Amino acid sequence: MEPRWQYQFRVIMLGDSTVGKSSLLQCYTEGVFLDTVNQTVGVDFYVQFVELEPGLQVKLQFWDTAGQERFRSVTRSYYRNSAGGMLLFDLTNRASFESIRQWHREVTDTIQPFRMVFLLVGHKSDLSGQRRVGQREAEKLAASLGVQYVETSAKDASNVVQAFQMLTVAIYQALQTGQLVATETWDGVKSSVPLPVLPKAQALEKKQKKCSC
C-alpha cells in the first residue's frame, strides 16, 4: 500500500552522461551504491516518500533521463511536467560542470513562461583527490542561476538525503509563494489537499473562466 500523501512533486534529473544521475537516485530511493550502473537509455523512474513537516507527506516522483545529447529530443517533452530539476555535474569532470549553464538554459527556454525549481549538485565528492571543480566557483554558478548548491556522493551516501530534502523544501516554498502554481492540467505538482489559492492564481483563473466562451 502506498502511504497517504498530501503532495506529489515530479522531479527530473539533468546533466551530462556519467555524472551519476541514476546512482544518486538509486542511493536515495534504494539505499544502494553499485560500481557500475547501466547507461540510461531513454527515461527511467523512481519514487520516494518524504515527510516534510510532521504530517506533511510528499511523494517524490523522479524521472531519470539519459545524459547523451541525442536523447534530449525524447526527454525534452518531459521538462514541462516537472516541478523540480536536479542539475548534476561530476566534481571530477570539468566539462560536465561547464555544461550546466546549457542544461539550465535548455530547460528554461523549453518550459517558459513556466518555471522549474532547480538544485545544483556537485556529485562524486568522495573522489576528493580528483576534484576539478572548486566549491567556490560552483557556489558562484549556483548564485548566478539563482539556485542552491550542494555536494554529494552516492558512494559514501554523503549529503544525498539532504540534497533531495533541499529541493523538496524549495519546491514546497515555491508553491507557498506562488512561484509555482499547481493546476489541473499540470503534472509537476499534484495535491490531495486544497492548494493555497493565491491572488495571482485566482486572477488568472478568473480570466481563463471568462475566456472559455
Add this chain to the structure above:
Amino acid sequence: MEGREVPLEVLRQRESKWLDMLNNWDKWMAKKHKKIRLRCQKGIPPSLRGRAWQYLSGSKVKLEQNMGKFDELDLLTGDPKWLDVIERDLHRQFPFHEMFVSRGGHGQQDLFRVLKAYTLYRPEEGYCQAQAPIAAVLLMHMPAEQAFWCLVQICEKYLPGYYSEKLEAIQLDGQILFSLLHKVSPVAYKHLSKQKIDPILYMTEWFMCAFSRTLPWSSVLRVWDMFFCEGVKIIFRVGLVLLKHTLGSSDKLKSCQGQYETMERLRALSPKIMQEAFLVQEVRCWGPSAATLGCLWVGGAAPKRLG
C-alpha cells in the same frame, strides 16, 4: 543455462543441419527461406550462432565486399567528442560477463574498437549510447571485425535511424507499436492511454537495445536468432507480447492503477512472461501476424522496413 532443454542428440542433429545450410547458404536462402526461418525459431545451436548471425544479417557479404576497411578505420584516431562518451560506457556493458569484467581487458578493448570504427564509418551519426549493448552482445559471438559489420547491418538495415541524431525512427516506431497494441490488446492500450504513458517511456530501451538489457539471457539469444532472420517485426512482437501479458486484463491492472505503478510494472516485468520457452512460443505462434505485422515486413533476404 542456454539450450538446457535441448537434448544433446537433438543439438548434434541441429548442428549438422546448420552446417549444411551455412555451407550452401545461397541455395538455402533462394529456395528454402521458410526452413531457415523455422530453424531460427527453434534456436540456432550455440556453437554456430555467431556464424549464423553473420550469414543471416548479410554482414559476412558486407565484410567480403569491404576487405581491409575495418583495419583501416581501426588505425584512425577518431573524433575525441565520440571517444570520450564511448570510453565512459565501456565498463558498463554486461559488467558481470567474463569477457567484459576487467577494465581495459580484451572485451572492453574490442568494444572500443568496434564503436570507434562505427563513428568513423558514419561520422554524421557518431555514437549513440544504445549501440554499446548491441555491440557487446555481438562481440560475445564473433571477433571485432565481424562484430563491426554486423553492427553496421543492424544500424543500417534492421533498425535504420534508431541511433541517429534526432532519434526520429524510434519515436515513430513507438507510435506504431502503440497503434498495433490497440489491435492486439485493447485493454492494455486503453490503460496506457488513460495513464498518459507515452510509448517512448517504456519501449526506448527495449527497442534500441533489442531487448538485450531486458530479457533473461537465454531469451535474448532466442529473440536475436529470430530477429536476424525476420527483422524488426520480431522486436515489435516481443514488445506486444510483454505488454499484453503485463497489462492485458482487468485482473492484471488491479495492482497497477496509477501511472507510476504501471511504469514500475513495465520496468520490472514478470520473469514468467520473459522465460525463454514461453516468450518464444508466444512470438512464434503470433496469431494476427500476417494482418497486423505484415506491413512491417516485405519478405526477402534482407529485412526491410515500412513501405
